[in-house]
Amino acid sequence: MALQLIVNLLLLAGCIGFFVNVSTTMPHSPANELGAEQWPQAILVLLMLAICFNLYRYFKTNKKEDIAAAFRDFVPSIGRLLKSRLFAGMALVVVMALMYEPVGFLVTCLLFLISYGLLLGQRNIPVLLLTSVLITVILYIGFSVMLGVMLPRGQFPPLRNFALFIESLVSDF
Numbered sequence: 001m002a003l004q005l006i007v008n009l010l011l012l013a014g015c016i017g018f019f020v021n022v023s024t025t026m027p028h029s030p031a032n033e034l035g036a037e038q039w040p041q042a043i044l045v046l047l048m049l050a051i052c053f054n055l056y057r058y059f060k061t062n063k064k065e066d067i068a069a070a071f072r073d074f075v076p077s078i079g080r081l082l083k084s085r086l087f088a089g090m091a092l093v094v095v096m097a098l099m100y101e102p103v104g105f106l107v108t109c110l111l112f113l114i115s116y117g118l119l120l121g122q123r124n125i126p127v128l129l130l131t132s133v134l135i136t137v138i139l140y141i142g143f144s145v146m147l148g149v150m151l152p153r154g155q156f157p158p159l160r161n162f163a164l165f166i167e168s169l170v171s172d173f
Contacts, residue, residue: 002071002073002074002077003074003077003078003081004058005055005058005070008051008054009055011047011051012051012055015044015047015051016048018044019041019044019045019048022037022040022041023041085119089116089119092119093112095112096111096112102154102155102156103155103159104152104153104159104162105152105163106151106163106166107154107159107162109135109139109140110133110136113131113132113135113136114128114129114132117131140166141170144167145170153167
């Protein structure tokens with residue numbers, strides 16, 4: 001419960017900081033058109049309103065004594081968070097983000113889907129492998145072929161050559 005309050009306050013502070021950063025660094029557009037700086041600002045304002053509503057709900061539903069008790073239990077709750085599946089899932093996303101460029105999209109996506117499936121409790125390995133490969137292929141075709149997005153091929157020669165081989169097969173579509 002205390003972690004929820006802290007995260008909401010940090011998110012609000014981050015949104016305010018990003019809003020100020022966009023306001024000061026982006027070139028200003030004419031008054032009669034929506035420019036590049038106004039779209040992120042509009043999204044940030046909506047996000048700040050949602051966070052403020054969440055903070056209002058937090059203080060409305062929780063008693064002062066419960067909030068104080070939650071802060072006393074804050075340190076043990078961090079230990080419980082670090083042992084949870086939620087944290088493991090967040091760590092997997094961070095690892096995927098770090099692997100994305102050097103390893104490439106295909107291998108990263110496949111390993112991420114297999115790992116996340118195991119984390120969620122899928123123990124039927126053939127089904128897990130088949131669905132992971134299928135989802136990776138669908139995502140690759142959707143982004144690379146249909147949308148024309150250049151996905152990372154990887155920086156290691158064997159992985160890069162594999163990605164180029166797959167691209168040569170898919171480019172015929």
